[in-house]
Amino acid sequence: MSQADIGLIGLAVMGQNLVLNMCDNGFTVAVFNRTVSKVDDFTNGPAKGFSVIGTHSIEEFVQALKRPRKIMLMVKAGQAVDAFIEKLLPHLEEGDIIIDGGNSLYKDTQRRYEELKEKNILYIGTGISGGEEGARHGPSIMPGGNEKAWEHVKDIFQSIAAKADGEPCCDWVGEGGAGHYVKMVHNGIEYGDMQLICEAYELLRNGAGCSLEELASTFDEWNKGELDSYLIEITSQILKTKNEKGVHQVDEILDVAGQKGTGKWTVINALEMGLPLTLIAEAVFARNLSSFKDERREASNAFQNIVSKPSIDKKSFSDQVKKALYASKIMSYAQGFMLFREASKEFKWHLNYGAIALMWRGGCIIRSKFLGDIKEAFDKDPNLQNLLLDDFFKHAILEAQADLREVVSKAALMGVAIPCLSSALAFFDGYRTEKLPANLLQAQRDFFGAHTYERVDKPRGEHFHFDWMGDKKEKSAKTYNA
Numbered sequence: 067m068s069q070a071d072i073g074l075i076g077l078a079v080m081g082q083n084l085v086l087n088m089c090d091n092g093f094t095v096a097v098f099n100r101t102v103s104k105v106d107d108f109t110n111g112p113a114k115g116f117s118v119i120g121t122h123s124i125e126e127f128v129q130a131l132k133r134p135r136k137i138m139l140m141v142k143a144g145q146a147v148d149a150f151i152e153k154l155l156p157h158l159e160e161g162d163i164i165i166d167g168g169n170s171l172y173k174d175t176q177r178r179y180e181e182l183k184e185k186n187i188l189y190i191g192t193g194i195s196g197g198e199e200g201a202r203h204g205p206s207i208m209p210g211g212n213e214k215a216w217e218h219v220k221d222i223f224q225s226i227a228a229k230a231d232g233e234p235c236c237d238w239v240g241e242g243g244a245g246h247y248v249k250m251v252h253n254g255i256e257y258g259d260m261q262l263i264c265e266a267y268e269l270l271r272n273g274a275g276c277s278l279e280e281l282a283s284t285f286d287e288w289n290k291g292e293l294d295s296y297l298i299e300i301t302s303q304i305l306k307t308k309n310e311k312g313v314h315q316v317d318e319i320l321d322v323a324g325q326k327g328t329g330k331w332t333v334i335n336a337l338e339m340g341l342p343l344t345l346i347a348e349a350v351f352a353r354n355l356s357s358f359k360d361e362r363r364e365a366s367n368a369f370q371n372i373v374s375k376p377s378i379d380k381k382s383f384s385d386q387v388k389k390a391l392y393a394s395k396i397m398s399y400a401q402g403f404m405l406f407r408e409a410s411k412e413f414k415w416h417l418n419y420g421a422i423a424l425m426w427r428g429g430c431i432i433r434s435k436f437l438g439d440i441k442e443a444f445d446k447d448p449n450l451q452n453l454l455l456d457d458f459f460k461h462a463i464l465e466a467q468a469d470l471r472e473v474v475s476k477a478a479l480m481g482v483a484i485p486c487l488s489s490a491l492a493f494f495d496g497y498r499t500e501k502l503p504a505n506l507l508q509a510q511r512d513f514f515g516a517h518t519y520e521r522v523d524k525p526r527g528e529h530f531h532f533d534w535m536g537d538k539k540e541k542s543a544k545t546y547n548a
Contacts, residue, residue, distance in 0.1 A: 069094070069130060069131060069132045070093075070094045070095055070096035070119050070130050070131050070132065071088075071093040071094050071095070071132060071136070071222065072088065072093060072095055072096075072131070072136040072137075072138060072219075072222055073095065073096040073097070073098070073127055073128075073130065073131050073135065073136065073137045073138065074088075074095055074096070074097050074098075074137075074138045074139075074140060075097075075098045075099065075127070075137065075138070075139050075140065075141065075150060076099065076100075076139060076140035076141040076168075077097060077099040077104045077105065077108050077140075078140065079198050079201075080140055080167075080194075080197075080198060080201045081097075081140035082108055082112055082113070083198055083199075083201035083202035084138070084140065084167070084194075084201045084202075084205075084226070085097060085108075085113065085116075085118060086112065086113065086116060086202060087201060087202055087203065087204070087226045088222065088225075088226055089113075089116040089117050089118060090226075091222075091225040091226050092225075093117070093222055093225075094117040094118075094119065095117065095118050095119070096118075096119040096120075096121055096127055096130040096131055097109070097113075097118055097119070097120055097121065097127075098121045098122075098123075098124065098126075098127040100141075102122050102123075105120045105121065105122060106120060108120070124153050124154060124157060125157060128154065128157040128158065133159070133161075133162070134159075134161045134162050134163055134188075134218055135158060135159075135162040135163065136162075136163045136165065136218060136219055136222070137154060137162070137163065137164050137165065138165040138166075138167050138192075139151075139164065139165065139166050139167060139168065140167050140168060141168060142168065143168045143169050143170040143171065143174075144170075144174070147166055147168065147170060147174070147178070148178070151164060151178065151182070155185070155187070158187055160185075160186035160187070161186065161187075161188065162187055162188070163187075163188045163189075163190065163215045163218060163219065164182065164187060164188070164189050164190070165189075165190045165192050165209075165215075165219065166178070166189075166190070166191050166192060166246075167192045167194050169193075169246075169249065169253070169326065169328055170191060170246050171246070171250070171331055172191070172243035172244075172246040172247035172250055173243060174243075174246075175189075175191030175210075175211070175242070175243035175245070175246045176242045176243035178191070179191065179211050179212060179241075179242050179243065180242070182212075183212060188211070188212040188214050188215035188218075189211045189212055189215075190209050190210070190211035190212065190215050190216075190219065190245065191209075191210055191211050191242075191243055191244075191245045191246040192207060192208065192209040192210075192211075192223075192245050192246075193206075193207070193208035193209075193245050193246055193248055193249020193250075193252065194206070194207055194208070194249070195208075195249065195252055195253075195426075195429065195430030195431055195432075196228065196429040196430050196431065197431065200228065200429045200430065203228075204226065204227055204228035204229065204235070204428065204429045205226075205227060205228060205235075205429040205430065206227065206228055206235040206236070206252075206425050206426055206428065206429040206430035206433070207223050207224075207226075207227045207235065207236035207425070207429075208236070208239050208245045208246075208248045208249050208252070208422075208425055209223060209236070209238060209239060209245045210238070210239035210240045210241065210242065210243065210244030210245025210246065210247070210248070210415075211241070211242065211243075211244075211245060212241075213238065213241060216238050220238075223236045224236050224237075227428075227429060228427075228428035228429025228430075228433075229428060230424060230427030230428040230433075230438075231427075233424060233427075235424065235425045235426070235427055235428045235429045235430070236425060237418075237421050237424070237425060239415070239417065239422070240410075240413075240415035240416060240417055241413075241414075241415060242413065242415070243413075244413070244415045244417065247409060247413075247415075248406075248417070248422055248425075249328075250328050250331050250332055250335070251332055251402050251405055251406060252426065252430065252431075252432060253328035253329060253332065254328065254329050254331075254332025254333065254343070254346045254349075254402065255346065255398055255399060255402045255432055256297075256329075256431050256432050257325075257328075257329035257332075257346055257349040257350060257353075258345050258346045258349045258395075258398040258402075258486060259295075259297050259395065259398065259432055260297060260349070261348070261349035261352050261353075261485070261486045262345075262349075262391055262394050262395060262398070262486050262487065262490075263297055263298065263301055263391070264352075265483075265484040265485075265486055265487050266387050266388075266390075266391045266487075267281060267301070267305075268482055268483075268484070269383075269387050269473065269476075269477060269480075269482055269484065270284065270380075270383070270384060270387060272482060273375070273378060273383075273476070273477065273480045273482050274378045274380050274383050274384070275378070275380070276380055276384070278305050278306075278314050278316070278317075279305075279306075280380070281305050282302050282303075282305035282306040284384055285298055285299075285301050285302035285305065286302045288388055288391075289302060292392055292435065292436065292462075293388065293391065293392055293395075293434075293436075294434060294435040294436075295432070295433065295434030295435065295436065296430075296431060296432070296433045296434065297431065297432065297434075298434075304316055320359070321356060321359070322356050322357055322359050323352075323353040323356045323357070324353075325350070325353050329346065329349060329350045329353075330350055332346055332405070333346055333347045333350050335405070335409075336401075336405055339405065339408045339409070339412065341401070341404055341405055341408055342401065342404075342493060342496075343401045343402070343404075343405060344401065344489045344492065344493050345394065345397055345398045345401055345486050345489045345490050345493065346398065346401065346402070347489075348485040348486050348488075348489045349485075349486055351485065352483075352485050352486070372481065373479065373480060373481035374479075375479070375480050375481075376476060376479050376480065378476070383473075383476070385469075386469040386472050386473050387469075387473055389465070389466040389469035389470065390466065390469050390470040390472075390473035390474070390487055391487075392462065392466055393462070393463055393466035393467060393469070393470045393490065393494075394470065394486060394487050394490035394491075395436065396453065396454070396459055396462060396463060397454075397489075397490040397493050397494055398486075398490065399436075399440060399453060400452055400453040400454050400459070401493070403419055403440075403452075403453055404452060406419060406422065407419075407451075418444075418448075419440075419444040419448070419450075420440075420441045420442075420443075420444035420445050420448070423437045423438075423440040423441040423444065424437075424441050427441070439458055439459070440453065442458070443456040443458060443459065452497075454494075454497065463494065467491075467494065470487070470490065470491050470494075471491065473487060474487060474488050474491050505519075508520075509532075512531055512532060512534070513534045516531050518530060518531045518543040519531075519532075528542070529542070529543040530542055530543055531543045
């Protein structure tokens with residue numbers, strides 16, 4: 067029996083397409099699926115004529131692999147991953163490699179990496195973005211875990227990955243859960259990008275009265291400039307598409323958004339890190355709000371005609387919305403890379419921010435021209451504290467911020483909800499403000515809870531408490547109660 071270069075478990079569409087992609091690039095792949103009939107359906111169907119070895123048991127699957135065995139799991143995140151690891155372990159040897167290609171929470175990946183390291187099994191948590199099409203023809207791949215495994219999988223991963231300017235959209239991210247962490251933040255940024263586009267659509271359609279044909283043309287035009295991206299491109303295609311009844315398909319879709327949890331994970335992690343990922347948080351909350359369809363319908367009837375919409379010139383407003391969208395996109399990525407910087411310090415991952423931007427240039431859902439500008443920013447200054455402080459992005463924000471203010475103002479007058487665009491402006495104004503009203507907030511906390519505060523004329527880290535109701539004296543505090 068011939069032996070495979072790599073094995074894959076989980077023959078849903080993503081798994082199948084990755085197998086075919088590997089075969090296209092000269093690799094032989096062994097496959098297994100919990101529902102064994104899917105193996106035969108695949109090998110006799112889509113994989114017929116490809117270099118695929120179908121197997122019908124874990125034992126047969128493992129025996130079909132070259133050493134060190136490389137096994138990729140494309141199964142549902144969570145318990146299913148742990149279950150397959152347990153099934154595989156009795157059949158593996160030291161130095162064998164397990165790869166989780168699903169959307170696992172980075173904390174689970176970190177745990178599995180540590181547990182398997184003790185058994186001398188090399189574990190890789192690999193973020194994969196690009197959907198079914200990307201899996202088939204070139205996704206963005208974000209591997210992290212046990213670096214000893216990288217030399218064994220590098221050729222396979224970089225061969226099947228998308229290419230941007232000839233460079234594979236795949237590189238080693240870092241130890242432990244770093245790969246899945248980067249994918250998690252990618253998905254959080256994706257939530258923000260999608261919601262920003264939806265808000266632009268809402269402003270132009272229901273605020274300015276643009277038709278779907280006009281909107282499709284507008285998004286086509288936007289895709290030729292700084293907003294050039296996969297999501298802008300497919301939005302134009304969506305707005306053009308009519309179904310068999312001749313009706314725009316988008317108008318037949320219920321306005322209730324789904325989510326699988328990765329955006330929520332990003333926001334929870336930002337809260338744990340103490341970072342203001344405000345735009346992505348609003349994108350998650352916008353999806354949550356959409357689920358209250360019946361209540362929104364009732365509220366719509368209860369609060370009819372409470373705003374008078376201002377007169378809008380479609381062309382000039384469209385130009386303003388374009389610039390507002392671009393400025394907000396910069397804010398979103400600035401927040402995402404703030405999270406990377408903090409995680410890199412917290413977990414000692416030494417993340418390469420420019421390399422991450424390059425990995426996202428092709429194959430993934432958030433691929434865009436804009437990511438090249440981010441890579442250049444970190445190439446110029448690997449220690450850049452925030453994207454907003456890079457000369458290119460500083461200039462872009464200065465050019466667009468007035469339009470963002472106009473759009474947010476007009477949206478408020480129109481009564482159009484734009485949580486992410488509004489959040490982007492609030493973040494920018496907060497970030498650029500040297501003195502925030504947090505001094506009053508600290509006074510309140512000290513008043514009711516003796517939580518202490520720092521002083522403007524003392525070194526950071528030195529804390530004080532004021533007796534607001536008693537003898538009106540300030541005392542130095544040894545500890546700080548956050």
